[in-house]
Amino acid sequence: MTLSYVHPTTDSPWGTYLAQVDRVLPYLGPLARWGETLKRPKRSLIVDVPIELDNGTIAHFEGYRVQHSLTRGPGKGGVRYHPDVTLEEVMALSAWMSIKNAAVNLPYGGAKGGIRVDPKKLSQKELEKLTRRYTSEIGLIIGPHQDIPAPDVNTNAQIMAWMMDTYSMNVGATATGVVTGKPIHLGGSLGRVKATGRGVFVTGREAARRIGLNLEGARVAVQGFGNVGSSAAELFGQAGAKIVAVQDHTGTIINPKGLDLATLVPHAKATGGVAGFAEAEKIDDEAFWDVACDIVIPAALENQITAARAARLKARLVLEGANGPTGQAADDVLADRGILVVPDVICNAGGVTVSYFEWVQDFSSFFWTEDEINVKLDKIMVGALKNIWDTADRHKISLRTATFAVACERILIARQERGLYP
Secondary structure, eight states: OOOGGGSOSSSOHHHHHHHHHHHHGGGSGGGGGGGGGGGSOSEEEEEEEEEEOTTSOEEEEEEEEEEEEOSSSSEEEEEEEETTOOHHHHHHHHHHHHHHHHHTTOSOOEEEEEEEOOGGGSOHHHHHHHHHHHHHHHTTTOBTTTEEEEEOTTOOHHHHHHHHHHHHHHHTSOOGGGOSSOOGGGTOOTTOTTHHHHHHHHHHHHHHHHHTOOSTTOEEEEEOOSHHHHHHHHHHHHTTOEEEEEEETTEEEEOTTOOOHHHHHHHHHHHSSSTTOTTSEEEOGGGGGGOOOSEEEEOSSSSOBOHHHHHHOOOSEEEOOSSSOBOHHHHHHHHHTTOEEEOHHHHTTHHHHHHHHHHHHHHHTOOOOHHHHHHHHHHHHHHHHHHHHHHHHHHTOOHHHHHHHHHHHHHHHHHHHHOOOO
16 A cells, blocks of 8 residues: 555655655665655554634644654654644654654654644633643553653643643543653753753854854844744854844844844743834845845744745854754755755754653652753753764765764664564
């Protein structure tokens, strides 16, 4: 039987992932015989999520949980609430989680979840109902040793608390380790909220050092100003860089002299976005890709950097804070132009790394300080990037292909050693 998702017909996130796997197979030697394993999710679950709205009507939403690989450990990956969520997108995101977890050598497989919904149209009570019903529907395949969800687009610590509570009620015992990204007093980890942004900064700092880019005075443009984009921007600002442009769902603003993050961050939180910030000029959204800068951080959704946009970028360095923000054709354009890309599967791995710390702390009931968390995170990220960079230099390949080479080798060695059952 030929599965439709194995051969996508469009330039979709799943198609991009499959092309990335095809590029890495020549570097896997005898392990390449297991390569088809990487192209087929282990398990894909589609669920109906019915809830009663505040007005008494019944609404149905479609939810997903995909476990791409469980070869190296429990599934690990976020849950997003977005009106454009599709099964194919969640498949790609789960596969990228497999690569990401293996790239930083965490004892996890890859998974991802989502509900096709616009959460902004739901009340807080409706959002809770949606989350609890979704958790119950996917409860068959999640668990502290099976698959551990986390926050993603439009989900947060409160939603993780509802998921943890629902799962715990269903199994009859408090199971804090079933999700990560929880509130601190429910077993969450210090440093988790800003961990992904910190990972973007750490890998960006190391990459800038390698290409001779001084962060002092470096110009940074950030797409997406949620936890990832804002946290990364603040850390680059603290290192002396200037944030010259920010784009989010409300619009695009620029200030060549540097945006004042001390006032921009509170403004965005208070108003729901960067639009209307008095100390900046508003520009057309498409003009974001023409801003003169040294570093671009796409930290929104996938497929943002197209080949056409890649041809216009004026940056020296692209740090992928989002998952899959650069299309395959765009990757080639950036490489031809000598623009270095630190790929998502290592650049934004800080979040899942601290999620791993949270999971470990939940099992031991012993919690580290935020300084201890940050030191451990920096050490893992720097070490993982060095290993990937050495692989890239050895094979004369891009950082993305090198990251896939390191990760796929780890996944397929585990697959080979485990064998096939029965």
